[in-house]
Amino acid sequence: MHPNDKLINAEFKSYQLTQAGDRYFDGLADKFSRSLYQAPRGELRLAMLDYLLPQMLTLSHQKVLDVGGGLGQQAAWFAERGHRVTMAEPSADMLNYAKTWHRDAKTLPEEAITYLQAPLQQLTQHVPGSWPLITCHAVLEWLGDPQAALATLSDLLAPGGQLSLMVFNRDALRFSNVVKGNLEKALSDRLAGKGKRQRLTPISPVSHAEIEQWSADNGLVIDAVAGIRVFQDYLRHSPATPAETETLLALEKQYCRYDPHWRLGRYLLYTLIKPEIVE
Numbered sequence: 393m394h395p396n397d398k399l400i401n402a403e404f405k406s407y408q409l410t411q412a413g414d415r416y417f418d419g420l421a422d423k424f425s426r427s428l429y430q431a432p433r434g435e436l437r438l439a440m441l442d443y444l445l446p447q448m449l450t451l452s453h454q455k456v457l458d459v460g461g462g463l464g465q466q467a468a469w470f471a472e473r474g475h476r477v478t479m480a481e482p483s484a485d486m487l488n489y490a491k492t493w494h495r496d497a498k499t500l501p502e503e504a505i506t507y508l509q510a511p512l513q514q515l516t517q518h519v520p521g522s523w524p525l526i527t528c529h530a531v532l533e534w535l536g537d538p539q540a541a542l543a544t545l546s547d548l549l550a551p552g553g554q555l556s557l558m559v560f561n562r563d564a565l566r567f568s569n570v571v572k573g574n575l576e577k578a579l580s581d582r583l584a585g586k587g588k589r590q591r592l593t594p595i596s597p598v599s600h601a602e603i604e605q606w607s608a609d610n611g612l613v614i615d616a617v618a619g620i621r622v623f624q625d626y627l628r629h630s631p632a633t634p635a636e637t638e639t640l641l642a643l644e645k646q647y648c649r650y651d652p653h654w655r656l657g658r659y660l661l662y663t664l665i666k667p668e669i670v671e
């Protein structure tokens with residue numbers, strides 16, 4: 393056997409969906425880091441979350457459960473602000489990447505972050521409710537059954553708890569495909585990715601109407617909503633200078649919560665609240 397065969401087989405295997413139809417990011421950590429977070433769209437996403445989370449959440453150093461924490465940016469963001477974070481992520485590659493990055497590049501308080509290698513579906517066993525604050529950003533669209541996932545997140549929330557949910561917006565995916573000239577694809581609604589190979593097109597993009605329905609089904613109240621990247625994906629020319637990049641960021645901030653612009657954000661960011669039990 394060629395020495396590389398094992399590696400190739402391992403990589404091939406890791407690009408399959410799980411039995412539940414989920415796409416774990418094993419083998420994708422470098423690509424995800426490069427193509428998203430080391431690119432303008434990732435920078436804009438982080439800048440917008442940094443701007444929006446303090447507005448959309450009531451933050452009081454409460455403990456946080458970060459579900460599908462990926463490369464660990466959100467866990468670090470909360471840990472730097474005095475929260476104790478449990479970062480759950482099923483992909484060993486992503487979790488190791490996050491641990492190493494937190495250790496080498498961040499100055500975080502000792503034991504600020506607890507790492508748990510587990511999928512969302514197992515969290516009611518591993519870290520049962522009641523969590524006052526849960527974040528689940530850009531994960532639902534990588535699951536075979538995003539609707540069931542929202543029910544699990546609701547179970548994990550404490551009464552009065554907040555869920556910061558960010559999903560890849562199916563309506564924006566359609567719009568950007570049309571803008572790019574993929575007319576047939578948009579017309580036949582072949583928008584979702586297959587989750588095979590190294591593609592980063594989500595397998596289960598979600599619409600605002602679905603989030604409204606699924607939230608209501610689980611007794612969750614939509615407290616706030618915003619669009620992330622409401623303009624960037626539709627630009628004909630990328631910003632050419634740092635000043636133009638700044639202006640784009642200012643525009644995104646100005647209109648991210650403004651109807652109709654938030655509705656076509658590449659991602660939709662929600663604060664969902666589980667109401668207190670009234671006796």
Ligand SMILES: C[S@@+](CC[C@H](N)C(=O)[O-])C[C@H]1O[C@@H](n2cnc3c(N)ncnc32)[C@H](O)[C@@H]1O
Pocket residue numbers: 414415416417418459460461462463464465466480481482483486510511512513528529530531534535
């Ligand atoms: C697009 S990344 C988002 C990572 C991070 N939350 C962020 O916003 O950068 C999607 C993540 O969901 C994870 N994932 C896939 N299936 C999952 C599941 N069943 N439970 C929890 N996370 C899952 C992937 O491994 C990947 O790290």
